[in-house]
Amino acid sequence: MSCACSIPIYYELPDSEPPIGAAALEGDQDTDIAVVGGGLAGLAVALSLVERGAKPVVLEAAQVGDGASGRNGGFLQLGWAADDERVEAALGSTDAAVLFEAAKDAVALVKARVARHAIRTEVTPGIVEASFFAGEDELRRRADLLARRHGVPFEHLDRAKLKELYRTSVYRGGVLDPCSVHLDPLALTRGYARAVLAGGGRLFEHSPVHALVPEPGGIRLVTAQGRVRARQVVLATSVYGQDPDGRAAWALLPVMTYALVTEPLGRRLEEAIRAPYAVFDDRFAMGYWRPLPDGRLLWGGKIGLTDAPRGLEAAMLADLRWIFPQLGSVAAERVWSGRMGFTRHRMPLATPLGPNLWLATGFCGHGLGTTTAVGELLAAALLEGDRRIDLLARFGRPWAGGVFGPLAAQLLYGWLELRDHVRLRRMGSTTIS
Template sequence: MSQTYVDSYYSRTLADDHRRPALEGEAQADICIIGGGMAGLATALGLAERGITNVVVLEEKQVGFGASGRNGGFVSPGYSRAPAALIDKVGTENAKALYGLTVEAMDIIRRRIEQYEMPCGPLVPGKLNISWFDRPKELKRNIAFMNETFGTELEFWPRAKIRELYLSKRYYDAIYNPNSFHFHSLNFTRGTAAAAEKLGVRIYENSAVKSLDLKGEVKRIATAKGVVKANQVVFCTSGYMGWILPRLRLSILPIGTYVMLTEPLGDRLKTAMRGHHAVADNRFAPDYYRALPDTRILWGGRISAVTQPKNLEALMLGDMLKVYPQLAGTKVEVAWPGTMGYTTHKMPLIGKLEPGVWVNTCFGGHGMCSTTAGGETVAKAIAQGDDTYRLFEPFGLTMAGGPLGPLAAQTVYWYWQLRDLMKR
């Protein structure tokens, strides 16, 4: 059965509704990419731009069906693992190189949007990380560290400025990144798919992988009605991966997160928000949101590793009203869940698992930019023999807890929620 997108702001505002066929019969390819989200499509487009176009992408449902088409739409450099923690693990120079890959990816994303005329705008500049805690010196130290070490251009915005733009008593000072932006993530994902197809990549939807044979020079990837024979395979499945490759699946912790869309607020929006930046706070599990051009609010937050909330709309609305009580009475148009793939080290899995088998997955809630960095890294390795992927070798496969992993993650989330409460 053909699978449609979950009901969301993004699926309601698609630039096109083009469907792609399921794989039937045998297909020969140089590269088979499993997973048609941003990571897989960025890899496919990166290969095609380097002249490798005999590429097949297999997507279980629709391109961008998972986290790539359900998120907050924030595009910013970095990974889920904090930059200071990167340095602790790999040293300053390698940490700067890893972070630099995502800075380069920002330029690649902007270039592709323009070059391939992707209808994912407007690209609204700027991201604010607003503090729930009265600790301006801590924010200033962080800004100085990032600007001096990683060459960023972060700015300190005092609480007076913040509370003029975002009228909440919850907020204090903020870190502003002028180089980040937000956009329509599902239209960007679909635009990336269309760009890859124009260069010769074949994409098949509703084509879940049922079995694998990765031995030998030619790999065999079977779906319900077809088979791909390829010289190399790239896994890009993240939190939606099944058990077709258990050693990879055991390194992935699927984490649920949630987003809602309010009704248009008209002039009421200005009683709460007068800025149009991407906004997140600095708690362990933050709220993240943005005002849309039509005065609706896209509001995300919460994580769950065990069960999905049943009263999702009410919970998400309650989170927003804790920050902006003046918006009481606002109606929710739609709320939706999504699943992210996390690793225990909070870095993506990027690199070679064995000869001819690659991975580019698990971006853990920070993927709209870093998926492109991963796609470029793998594409350069395959097409040009580049060894940049070795920067990610310290962050390889690690056991994510097996069947008890979700329960452990949920316990950690509750612990950090308590820590956030104690910090206030």
């Protein structure tokens, strides 16, 4: 099976699914706040604004959720993409705790919004970090540290306990986060869009913004068939489509990750996987997987810089069969890629670019919860004068390397994957090429 090339999202929309918002912007609109980008980042900002009484306009270049927001693995986790230690080193423990709390609150808020807006997704508690490399003492210390830092009872899983849950011998142990959840990311994204509309916001799909024109007291956003005049603008584009300002793309490196969904597995899935948790591992090119409610298995991982590298499906299935040999005959039903916007410091770009222009992008593959965290912080800043958003601005907007960024990244990624390969061989395992 080859990679899908149109909108390769593994949760298919039923034929009866109504369109979201207007087909395209036509004519002129006026608003206090406009959001450019109808992915989860832009919709999270818009929904937080709506919940505070604002009526934003959202402009989406294509369709809601057809970028990374609808193609990801569905892991809604505590924390930020950057390691906790890096956040504390940059901000100090007191200010870092503010961001940790914001991320924790965001997980709870996403779950509450799913219930409040009747978003059509199952929300399954529990995410496990499964380790190839860490020893039992290190994993126990990690669970204790995370529990103290985030106020959540993280649980150390020794090798025997993890093997009871997942019938594989490749992991040395793990850490269970009982607060984080996994869900259907496309359903969440589209559910956010409907909630924005229900709250009085306006949403226009197929309306790419070609130019941002400063005007007295605001900015004019220009599309092919219409214009929006806004007092404040939030740029929530990433690495799909064109950045109408240019300063977001300057700081973003497009990184690909890959996933597949298996055919329905029936009892074979239950025999291999005896817990409902989602799982990710500690290889550099992190593997991740989770059982889906319909009896299929989502399997993801690897990092690259191209949409469809040669031999992708075979490599993904080989990784699955290495970890679960008993699923050796499983076939892929769908294979796809997703493009993430990475920053050098692995923290979002949530910062003002001028008196009327904000960025909200660069979630580094960890955006299912942190988009909602940034949405809350940014809406509170715009409408309430809350300055917690300034903590994210302190990470800066470092250059991603321009045309040399992908080459440097490819060399680094190749070296780190080779390092993991060597480490696993020394431990008696075999990696997947």
